[in-house]
Structures are given as C-alpha cells and as structure tokens.
Amino acid sequence: MTDSLLHIENITVRFGGIVALNEVSLDVARGSIQAVIGPNGAGKSTMLNVISGLYSVDGGAVTFDGQRIDRRAPHAIGRMGVARTFQNTELFGEMSAIENVMVGLDRHHPYKFAIAMAHGPSYRRSEIAARREAHELLALVGIADDAPAAASTLPFGKQRRLEIARALATRPKLLLLDEPAAGLRAAEIESLNLMLLNLRSAQGLTILIIDHVMALVMTISDRISVLNFGRKIAEGEPGEVRTAPEVIRAYLGEKGAHALRP
Amino acid sequence: MLAQVLVSSATAGAVYALIALGFVLIHKGTGVVHFGYGDQVMFGAYMVLIAQFLLGVSFWPASIAAIAFSGLMGAAIYGALMWPLRNASLLARIIASLALGTVLREFVRAYMGPNAWPFPFLLSQTAVSVAGVLVVPANLAIVAVSLGVLALLFFLFEKTIYGKAIIAACDNQIGASIIGVRVSTVFLAIWILASVLATIAGILVAPLLTLSPDMGLIGIKGFTAAILGGFNSLSGAVVGGITLGILEALAGTYISSALKDMISYSILIIVILVRPQGLLGVLTMRKV
Amino acid sequence: MIPRVAFWVVGIASFIIAPQLLAEYHLFQICLIASTALVVLGLVVVTGIAGQISLAQSAFVGLGGYGSAILATRWGVPLWAGIPLSSFAVAMSGLFLGQLTLRISGHYLALATMAFTAIVQLALIHSDPVTGGAAGMPVPVFRMFGVTLTTGRHLYYVILPSTALLFLLVRNVMKSRFGRAVTAIRQSETAAEAMGLDVLRYKAIAFAASGFLGAVGGGFLGSLSTYLDPAQFGITQSVYFLAVAVVGGLSSPFGAILGSAIFIFIPDLLQSFQTYLGLVFALLLLGFIVLRPKGLTSVRLPRYDFASLRPRGQQ
Numbered sequence: 102m103t104d105s106l107l108h109i110e111n112i113t114v115r116f117g118g119i120v121a122l123n124e125v126s127l128d129v130a131r132g133s134i135q136a137v138i139g140p141n142g143a144g145k146s147t148m149l150n151v152i153s154g155l156y157s158v159d160g161g162a163v164t165f166d167g168q169r170i171d172r173r174a175p176h177a178i179g180r181m182g183v184a185r186t187f188q189n190t191e192l193f194g195e196m197s198a199i200e201n202v203m204v205g206l207d208r209h210h211p212y213k214f215a216i217a218m219a220h221g222p223s224y225r226r227s228e229i230a231a232r233r234e235a236h237e238l239l240a241l242v243g244i245a246d247d248a249p250a251a252a253s254t255l256p257f258g259k260q261r262r263l264e265i266a267r268a269l270a271t272r273p274k275l276l277l278l279d280e281p282a283a284g285l286r287a288a289e290i291e292s293l294n295l296m297l298l299n300l301r302s303a304q305g306l307t308i309l310i311i312d313h314v315m316a317l318v319m320t321i322s323d324r325i326s327v328l329n330f331g332r333k334i335a336e337g338e339p340g341e342v343r344t345a346p347e348v349i350r351a352y353l354g355e356k357g358a359h360a361l362r363p
Numbered sequence: 364m365l366a367q368v369l370v371s372s373a374t375a376g377a378v379y380a381l382i383a384l385g386f387v388l389i390h391k392g393t394g395v396v397h398f399g400y401g402d403q404v405m406f407g408a409y410m411v412l413i414a415q416f417l418l419g420v421s422f423w424p425a426s427i428a429a430i431a432f433s434g435l436m437g438a439a440i441y442g443a444l445m446w447p448l449r450n451a452s453l454l455a456r457i458i459a460s461l462a463l464g465t466v467l468r469e470f471v472r473a474y475m476g477p478n479a480w481p482f483p484f485l486l487s488q489t490a491v492s493v494a495g496v497l498v499v500p501a502n503l504a505i506v507a508v509s510l511g512v513l514a515l516l517f518f519l520f521e522k523t524i525y526g527k528a529i530i531a532a533c534d535n536q537i538g539a540s541i542i543g544v545r546v547s548t549v550f551l552a553i554w555i556l557a558s559v560l561a562t563i564a565g566i567l568v569a570p571l572l573t574l575s576p577d578m579g580l581i582g583i584k585g586f587t588a589a590i591l592g593g594f595n596s597l598s599g600a601v602v603g604g605i606t607l608g609i610l611e612a613l614a615g616t617y618i619s620s621a622l623k624d625m626i627s628y629s630i631l632i633i634v635i636l637v638r639p640q641g642l643l644g645v646l647t648m649r650k651v
Numbered sequence: 652m653i654p655r656v657a658f659w660v661v662g663i664a665s666f667i668i669a670p671q672l673l674a675e676y677h678l679f680q681i682c683l684i685a686s687t688a689l690v691v692l693g694l695v696v697v698t699g700i701a702g703q704i705s706l707a708q709s710a711f712v713g714l715g716g717y718g719s720a721i722l723a724t725r726w727g728v729p730l731w732a733g734i735p736l737s738s739f740a741v742a743m744s745g746l747f748l749g750q751l752t753l754r755i756s757g758h759y760l761a762l763a764t765m766a767f768t769a770i771v772q773l774a775l776i777h778s779d780p781v782t783g784g785a786a787g788m789p790v791p792v793f794r795m796f797g798v799t800l801t802t803g804r805h806l807y808y809v810i811l812p813s814t815a816l817l818f819l820l821v822r823n824v825m826k827s828r829f830g831r832a833v834t835a836i837r838q839s840e841t842a843a844e845a846m847g848l849d850v851l852r853y854k855a856i857a858f859a860a861s862g863f864l865g866a867v868g869g870g871f872l873g874s875l876s877t878y879l880d881p882a883q884f885g886i887t888q889s890v891y892f893l894a895v896a897v898v899g900g901l902s903s904p905f906g907a908i909l910g911s912a913i914f915i916f917i918p919d920l921l922q923s924f925q926t927y928l929g930l931v932f933a934l935l936l937l938g939f940i941v942l943r944p945k946g947l948t949s950v951r952l953p954r955y956d957f958a959s960l961r962p963r964g965q966q
Contacts, residue, residue, distance in 0.1 A: 153845055179847035191842035193835045204835045205846045207828035217827035218820045224827060231828070271846055396758040447941055453757050454704055455944050458893060461706075461761075462937040465890050469929035580886070583769065586762055625773045628766040635759045636751065 106131045106275055106307045107152065112161030112171070114147055114331075121147040123331040124161065129275070129309050134301055136310045136318040138342075139328035140352055145311040146188060148328070149279050152309075153185045154178040166274060180208070184273035186264040188280050194253035198244060198263050201252050202235040205270025210234075235270065242266040242296065258289050269300070275307045276300070282314035290314065294321050319343065327351065366496050368612050374502035376608020377509040378571065381564045382585030383592065383600035384512055385557050391520070391595050392529050392553035395445060398457060399464025400561060401582015406467040407433055407562030408569035408578070412480060422483055430562050437558025441551050464579060472576040482569035505567045512560065513601050520597065529553065587631040593640055666811060670804055679803025679875065684911045685814040686871035691895045691907040692821060693864030698893075699902035700825065701857035702837030703752055706889040707745075707764040708865050710771035713884030714741045715866025716790070716873035717775060717782055723791040725781075731795045731809070734870035738863050745862025749855030768886050775881040787880040790873045803875070810871050817864065821904055833857060887929070894936035900946030909947055 107129040114122040122144045129135045137145050150156045152163060154175035163171040170178050184205075193201050210227040217224060239245045242262040247255060252263060261281060268276055278297075282290050298321055300306045312318050318325060318339070325342045327335040329351040335342055342348055382404060389397045397403075410429035414420065418428060444463060448456050490497040520526035531539040532549040540546055572578055588607045592599025610630060615623040670678060690712055697705045718737030722728040728736065751763055776785045793800040793809070800806050824830055836843045836850050844850050873879055891914075899910025918928055939946065 155841070175841075175844040176847050176849050179845050185845050187842065187845075191839040193838040193842065195838060196831070196834060200831060201835075203828075204831050204843070204848070207831060208847055210828070212828070214824070214829060217824050217829050220823050220827075227828075267842075267846070398761065444937075444941060451944065454698070454702070455940055457704055457758065457761050458897065458940045459937065461890055461893070462933055462940055465887065465933040466930065466937055468887070469927075469933045473926045473930050580769070583762070583765060590759075590762075621777055622773075625770050625777075628770045628773075631766045632751075632763050635763050636754050639755065639759060 104131050105129055106166060107309065108164040109148070109152070110162045110164070112148075112151060112158045112163065114144075114151060114156060115159050120331050122151070122158075125328065125331070125333050126161075127326055127333065129307060130324075131307055132301065132305050133323040134297060134308045134310065134321050136312065136322040136325045137328060138312065138318055138325060139334075142330075143328040143351075144331040145328055146279060147331075149185065149277055149309075149311055152178075152277060153183060179271060182272075182274035183277065184268035184271045184275070185277035186261075186268050186279050186281060188283070190260050190264050192252040192260060192263060192267070195251060197249050198239060198252055198255065198266075199232070199235050199248040201263060201267050202238050202270045203231050205267050206231055206234055206238075206272070209272060238266045238269055239263075241269070243292070257284055258286075261285065261289075261293075265296070273306070275309065278308065278310045278312070280312050281310065282312050282317040285314075287316065290316050293317065297321055368616050369609060370496050370498060371502075372608040372612030373506055373605065374499070374571070374608070375611060376605035377502075377506040378564075378568050378581070378604070379584050379588040379607050380601040380604025381505070381509045381512060381560075381567070382581060383588035383604050384509070384516060384597060385560045385564065386585055386589045387592075387595065387597055387600045388516060388560065389553060389557045390589075391597070392533055392557075393445070393550045394533050395456060395460065397557075398460040398582070399462075399467065399579075400460075400557075401585060402464035402467040402579035403433075403436075403558060403561040404565040404568065404581065405574070405576065405579040406471060407565030408482060408574050409471050409475060409480075409565075410562060411566060412475070412482070412574075426566055429566070430559055433558045433562035434555045437555040438551060440558065441554040445550070445554065446547065464582070468576045468579055475576075477576060479573040479575040482574045484570045501570065505571075508563070508567055509601065509604070512563075513597060516597050583631065584627055587627060587634065590631070590634055590639070662815070666815075670807060675802055675804050678807050680915055682803050682806050682810045682871070682875055684908070684915045685810050686868045686875060687892075687895065687911040687915060688868075688908045689814055689817060689871070690865050690868035691892055691899070691911055692818065692904055693861035693868070694892055694896045695902060695904055695907050696821065696864070697857045697861035699896065699900075699906075700830070700837065701833045701854055703749075703854055703857060704757065704761045705748075705764045705858065705861060706761055706886060706893070707748060707767045707858075708861065708892045709884050709886070709888035710768040711741050711745065711862045711865030712869035712872065712888070712892075713771060713775060713879075713881070714744065715869030716879050716884075717788075718866065719870040720788060720790045720873055720879060721781060724788070729795065730791065730793045730870065730874060734867060738866035738870065741866035742859040742863035745865075746855050746859040748862070749858030750851070752854040752858075753851050765886055765889075768884075768889055772881055772885045775884065782881070783879075785881060787878060790877050790879060793874050800874075806871075806874060810875075813867070813871075817867065818904060818908075821860075821864075825904070829853075890936070891932055894932050894939075896946075897939050897944070898935055898946055900948030901944075903946065903948040906946050906948040913947075 105128040109125065109127040111124045111126055112122055113120065113124055125144070125148065137148060139145055147156060151158055151171070154170065154173055158171050162169060165181060165183060168181070170181065193204065210231040212223045212227045236245060236248065239248055242265055244259050244262050247259060252260065255263065265281070281293060285293065294317060297308055301308060310318065310322070322339055325337065325339055326333055327342060327348050334347045334351060335345045382401065385400055386397065389395055389400065407429060410432060411422070411425045414425035414428040415422065418425065440463065444459055448459055484501040490499050520530065528539070528544045529549050532544050532546045536546050568581070569578070572581065584607065588603035589600050590603065591606055592601070592603030607627065607630070611623055611627050614626040618626065669681070690708060693711065694705065694708050697703050715734070715738055718740060719730055719733035722733035722737060723730055748764065748767060752760060755763060775782050778784070782788060793806060795809065800809060832843070832848050833853050836848065836853055840850050895910040895914050896907065898913060900906025914932065917931060918925065921928060921931065
C-alpha cells in the first residue's frame with residue numbers, strides 16, 4: 102500500500118524456544134493514529150522493539166517510508182524518522198529536562214567538532230537555536246517550567262511527558278509510544294489524548310501506540326490491531342474491535358466471553 | 364615431545380583452573396566479578412610466611428593459621444566492602460574489587476619487600492618417569508587438589524540443598540528471601556569459602572611461580588580460563604583452565620617462550636570478542 | 652561574564668608570577684601535577700563522562716612517552732613535535748580499542764583493557780633494540796627554538812600552557828552537543844541510540860580522546876623523569892590513575908587537577924613512609940569508592956550543566 106508509512110510483513114521473532122511474534126503483518130497509514138493492544142505477553146513490546154531496531158527478525162520484513170529497516174541499526178532507524186518512548190522511562194536521569202530534549206534535536210543544529218572545541222560563532226548560534234526549540238517542545242507537552250530540573254527528580258507524569266518531548270525533538274515522521282498511559286490518572290490521560298490528536302492534526306505526525314489502557318486507545322485510534330500469543334487476531338476500527346468475539350475471548354477467556362453473550 | 368608438553372602443561376592448567384573456580388564461585392554465588400581475586404591468592408601464600416615470622420611456627424601450622432585467617436578476611440571483605448556496595452553501580456563495584464586487590468598487593472610490597480620469596484613445595488619436586496614421560500609429584504598434587512575442589516563445589520551446588528539456596532539467592536534475591544533463604548548469610552558463606560580457597564590455591568601455586576607481590580597477575584589467566592569455560596560454569600572453569608594451559612604450553616614451545624604471556628592475554632581479548640560465552644556457556648540477553 | 656574574565660586574569664597572572672616566587676622543587680611538582688592531570692583527564696572523559704571502564708590509561712601513557720622518545724632518538728624529531736605526533740598515533744590505538752565496546756562492556760571491557768595494558772607492557776619489555784628492554788631508555792632532552800629545557804622551571808613554560816589549552820578544549824567540547832551526547836550515552840545507551848546517536852562512534856571517540864590525553868601526559872612525564880622504565884606502565888599504574896580520578900571526582904575535569912595535586916603532595920607528607928606510598932594510594936581508592944564514590948568535587952561544586960551557555964537576547 103503506497104500510503105502506509107510503516108509496512109510490517111509476516112514477521113516472526115523467536116527467543117530460544119519461545120515464538121514471540123508469529124507471522125504478524127501490520128500496516129500503518131500516513132497521518133493516522135494506530136494502536137496495538139493485547140493481553141500481557143502478546144508480543145506488543147517485541148513488535149515495537151523490532152520496528153525501532155533493537156530486535157532482529159527471524160523471518161519477514163519491515164519497511165518504513167519505502168525502505169527496508171529490519172536489518173538496520175537502531176540509530177540509523179532513528180535518523181530515518183522513527184522516534185519512540187520506552188515502557189520503563191529511559192530518561193537521561195542526571196541531565197536536566199531541557200538537556201534531555203536537546204540531545205534529540207542537536208542533530209538538526211549541527212556544528213563541527215573543531216568549532217565545538219573553539220566555541221566559535223556558529224556554535225553559539227546553534228546552541229541558542231537548539232535551546233529555543235527545546236523550550237518550545239517542553240511547552241508543547243506542558244512542562245516548560247521544569248526545564249532546568251534533573252529528569253530523575255520529576256514526578257512520574259511529567260517524566261512521561263518529557264519522554265514524548267524528547268522523542269518529538271528528533272523531528273520524526275513516525276512516533277512509537279510504548280504504554281504511554283501506564284500509571285497516569287484519568288485527567289492526565291485526557292490531556293495526553295488531546296496532545297496526540299493535536300500532533301496528528303498540526304504536524305501530520307503518524308503515531309503507533311502500544312497500550313492496555315482503553316480510555317486512551319479507544320478514544321483516539323483510527324485503527325486498532327489486536328495481538329494474542331504472538332499472532333494478530335483482529336484488526337479494524339475501535340467499535341468493531343471492541344465487540345469482536347476473538348478479542349473478548351483473548352482478554353476475558355472463554356468463560357468471560359460466554360458471560361458477555363446476551 | 365608433545366606428550367611431555369601436554370603433561371607439563373597440565374600443571375599450569377590446573378593452577379588456572381583452581382583460580383578460575385574461585386572466580387566462578389564468587390560470581391555464581393554472589394553475582395560479583397572479583398578483579399582482586401588473583402591478589403587474594405598471592406596474599407594467601409604471603410600470609411603463611413607472615414604467620415611464620417609473627418608466630419614463630421613452622422610451615423604446616425602457619426598454613427593452617429593462614430587458611431583460618433583468610434576465612435576471617437573473607438568475612439571482612441563481605442562486611443566492609445561487598446555488602447555496602449551491593450546497590451552501587453557496576454563501575455563502583457569493579458573499581459572496589461580492583462582496589463581491594465591493589466591494597467593487598469601494595470601492603471605486601473611495603474611490608475615484605477618487592478622481591479621474590481622462596482616458598483616450599485608440599486610434595487617432592489623430583490621428577491619421576493612414568494611411561495617415558497616426566498611427572499613431578501608436587502605438580503600432580505596441584506592437579507589432584509583442583510579436581511578435588513571441583514568435585515567438592517560441584518557436589519555442593521548440584522547435590523545439596525545449600526547449593527540450591529546459594530544459586531537461588533544469587534538469581535533472585537527477593538524471591539529467595541521470601542522462601543526463607545537469608546541472602547546475606549549465603550553471600551557471607553560464599554566469600555569465606557572463596558577466600559579460603561584462594562589461600563589454598565596460593566599455597567599450592569606459590570612454589571611454582573615465584574612468590575612476589577605481582578604474582579596476583581595470575582588472576583588474569585584465571586579469568587581467561589573462567590571465560591573460556593563460560594563464566595558461570597564450575598566444570599567449565601576446569602575445562603577452561605586446562606585448555607588455556609595446553610594452548611599456552613603449545614604456544615610457548617612452538618612459537619616463542621618469551622611471548623607466552625602475550626599470547627595468553629591475546630587469547631583473552633579474542634575470546635571476549637568472538638565468543639564471550641566461552642566454549643561451554645550460553646549467551647544471555649537483556650529485555651528492554 | 653565577569654567571573655569568567657576574573658578567572659582568566661587570575662590564572663594568567665599566577666602563571667607568570669609563580670616562577671618568580673617558587674623554588675625549582677615546587678615548580679617541578681606543579682609540572683608533575685599538570686602532566687598527571689592530563690592523563691587523569693583522559694580517564695575522566697572515557698570513564699567518568701562516557702561511562703566506559705578503561706584500565707588502558709597507563710598503556711597510553713607508556714606509548715606516548717616511549718613513542719616521543721623513540722621519535723627523538725632514532726629520527727631526530729624534536730619532542731615538541733614528537734609528543735603531539737605520537738599522541739595522535741596513540742589516539743588511533745584508542746579508537747581501535749573503542750571499537751571493542753561494540754561487543755563488550757562492563758566486566759569484559761575492564762578485562763580487555765587490562766589485557767591490552769599487559770600486552771603493551773610486555774611488548775615494551777621485549778622490544779630491546781628499540782625500547783631498551785626491561786632496563787628502559789633515557790628520554791632525550793627537550794629542545795625548542797634552540798633553547799634547552801631541562802629543569803622544572805624550564806619545562807613549566809611548555810607543560811602548563813599545553814595543559815591549560817587541552818583542559819579548555821575538553822571543557823568546551825563538554826559544553827557542546829558532543830558533551831551532551833556522550834553524557835546521554837552514559838546514562839542510557841538504549842535511549843541515545845533510539846534518538847539517532849551512533850553510540851559506538853561516540854564511545855570510540857571517547858577512547859581515542861583518552862589515548863591522546865594519556866599520551867601527551869606520558870610525553871611530559873617522560874621529560875620530567877628523564878627516564879622510561881617499562882615497570883611503570885602496568886596495570887597497577889592504571890589503577891593509580893583511576894584512584895586519582897575517583898578521589899578527585901570521576902566525571903569532573905577539575906577533579907583531575909584536584910586529585911593529581913593531592914596524590915603528588917602525599918609523598919611529601921609521608922616523608923619517611925615512602926615504601927607505604929602504594930598502599931596509601933590503594934587505601935584512598937578503596938575508601939573513596941565505598942564512602943564517597945563521587946569524589947571530592949561532588950562536595951563543593953554544582954552539577955555540571957551543559958546547556959548553561961546563556962544565549963544573548965534569551966530570557
């Protein structure tokens with residue numbers, strides 16, 4: 102499909118004897134918000150790690166923006182326009198919030214090593230521009246006042262938002278969110294929803310979310326794919342997926358599925 | 364001839380195996396990689412000499428005293444160093460074990476002088492001809508003790524409930540405590556055992572290599588042997604030790620005797636790069 | 652702005668005044684401190700800031716010292732050119748060592764760098780014709796612009812400015828996107844990689860920098876001691892430099908200077924206990940790593956802020 106930014110075709114991932122993903126295919130359309138859900142151990146995080154290049158596939162292919170990425174190094178994939186957050190926030194704890202974000206956008210304000218050694222004029226210009234852009238991103242996610250605070254000292258909700266700001270700093274085409282709503286209160290999920298919808302409409306950003314929290318997933322996704330035991334068992338719009346029998350069975354088990362029947 | 368080289372190399376191999384066993388014991392038991400272990404081996408041998416001077420006793424009682432004292436030392440190492448650093452960064456723990464080794468080495472250098480000391484053999488040094496090959500009883504003792512220690516540790520870990528408790532404590536501290544294993548006691552026991560083992564190894568090994576403060580460098584060879592065998596495997600430590608001994612002897616005979624050590628260190632780098640899990644081990648991964 | 656200017660004024664003034672006031676012995680010590688601080692700065696960069704354990708520093712020092720000495724004795728390259736030249740070559744070896752970090756880290760990296768140091772030391776001992784073997788070799792006299800520099804007082808004018816320059820360059824790089832990248836890598840390689848940073852390249856460059864700084868320090872130390880003895884370039888010395896770094900503050904360039912000053916002054920304090928010097932150093936390392944792992948500088952100085960350049964016109 103020419104308008105799918107991310108095209109995953111029949112990927113299989115094995116860890117020793119365990120098959121984490123079993124011939125899974127997925128397409129993410131440009132400018133859409135798509136979610137991947139499923140019970141614990143379904144393979145969602147594995148899929149994210151495959152896309153971002155941390156895991157290699159034992160079969161199948163991953164194509165991003167027309168190019169194969171399944172054999173590339175994570176930093177190369179990052180430079181192509183794929184950004185991600187992590188389930189256990191992997192912030193640069195001792196660095197301040199604004200420094201965390203600057204690490205991401207430094208690439209877009211480059212200057213040579215020799216200039217860095219001498220602190221020449223282009224160094225100052227780039228640093229000022231980078232700092233300004235970093236401030237804007239912090240403001241976008243709502244933590245502008247926390248710019249100088251060390252990342253590890255921020256409360257959990259703000260750390261999550263910093264992770265997103267940091268991912269956005271690399272100016273990605275595709276944003277991968279690994280359980281962004283985990284541990285957030287209802288009000289925080291609301292503002293997260295609004296932020297993501299805004300990113301999609303204002304910047305045309307494509308977003309792929311992995312999560313359990315239905316308040317996030319059902320509200321903003323254009324399309325949902327459901328994994329269970331490493332296989333895709335359902336896919337479609339939120340309304341369809343919510344009532345699909347296979348999905349209910351996967352989450353609630355046979356008895357639960359029976360209990361829901363009218 | 365080749366057979367002679369192989370037989371002679373069995374001694375070196377057994378030495379490496381003995382030290383490797385100590386490394387693996389500490390790592391398998393407490394998860395710590397002890398960079399100062401080679402220096403503990405060296406210190407063990409020196410303790411015998413110091414006991415002889417201080418207590419005025421002869422070799423055997425001094426050895427007993429040294430072995431007993433090393434048990435205390437193991438407890439002190441755990442209590443004063445390893446337990447306070449149990450949650451510290453990996454870097455801090457590596458530096459700590461290096462520092463410990465250096466403290467032992469420098470103490471010996473200052474107190475006993477930088478030059479080599481003679482150290483008596485336990486058994487006869489005269490070579491005996493067995494089937495046309497020369498065998499030295501003292502060296503045979505080292506091989507026998509290495510195998511004996513391996514058998515003992517193997518029995519401990521595989522066959523007794525204590526061994527299983529030790530592995531459990533190392534693998535999953537919280538889980539182990541829940542089922543009633545006192546993790547700190549387990550770790551303490553491992554450190555005492557490993558330190559005693561170090562002194563025994565030192566007593567056996569010191570007559571072979573010259574006893575000097577730098578004898579602790581043998582630790583790197585022990586490390587190489589442990590890595591060759593897959594760092595968490597006791598039998599692997601022995602296999603690795605013997606393999607390293609043979610490789611070194613062959614290199615020494617057929618390539619160059621002076622470059623023997625350089626070749627061993629190069630083997631270490633190559634193994635780390637090419638096959639970090641060693642000959643027998645399995646690679647592990649970290650989940651993100 | 653003002654504190655910065657004041658710092659420079661005081662610094663340059665002290666530099667000019669010191670030789671008028673101090674005796675040769677003290678100037679020699681200052682040169683030793685500066686040279687050691689350079690070596691330790693290399694360790695601060697690769698281990699403290701980039702987070703890569705390295706026990707190769709004394710090998711770099713030895714290669715730098717021997718390299719420049721051999722260039723001078725065999726090919727008549729004057730030391731003021733030979734030291735930078737051999738330091739670049741040593742930096743290449745550091746770059747190569749850094750490639751190892753692709754496959755290994757932590758314990759294995761410590762081991763590999765230990766093995767590297769052991770191999771280099773053995774190579775120096777066994778290369779008799781070139782290096783003088785186990786007996787070592789003398790370091791040729793430092794000649795520059797026709798002037799012979801033999802004493803601490805003379806070498807002061809070469810060593811101090813060079814050290815200050817290199818420290819300034821390192822500080823500048825730390826306050827740039829490169830410094831941010833390397834610090835980020837130390838704290839989370841996974842996240843840094845995901846954000847497009849070529850982690851391997853940065854680590855390798857950190858190793859190369861530690862090689863360069865160690866070699867320059869080695870060249871200066873060689874000129875000060877006038878003799879190169881291979882026994883001085885082993886694993887124990889790597890641990891010594893590590894001790895200086897830890898006591899000063901592993902991730903602080905200023906800590907390198909502070910630690911070096913302390914370690915160079917200690918032998919003076921322990922006048923009659925010279926034989927126990929090594930033990931004191933090792934005990935210091937042990938004590939600090941258990942009780943105060945962030946070193947002395949963590950007590951007084953504020954956290955190093957990389958984005959602290961105040962842009963003009965920004966509120």
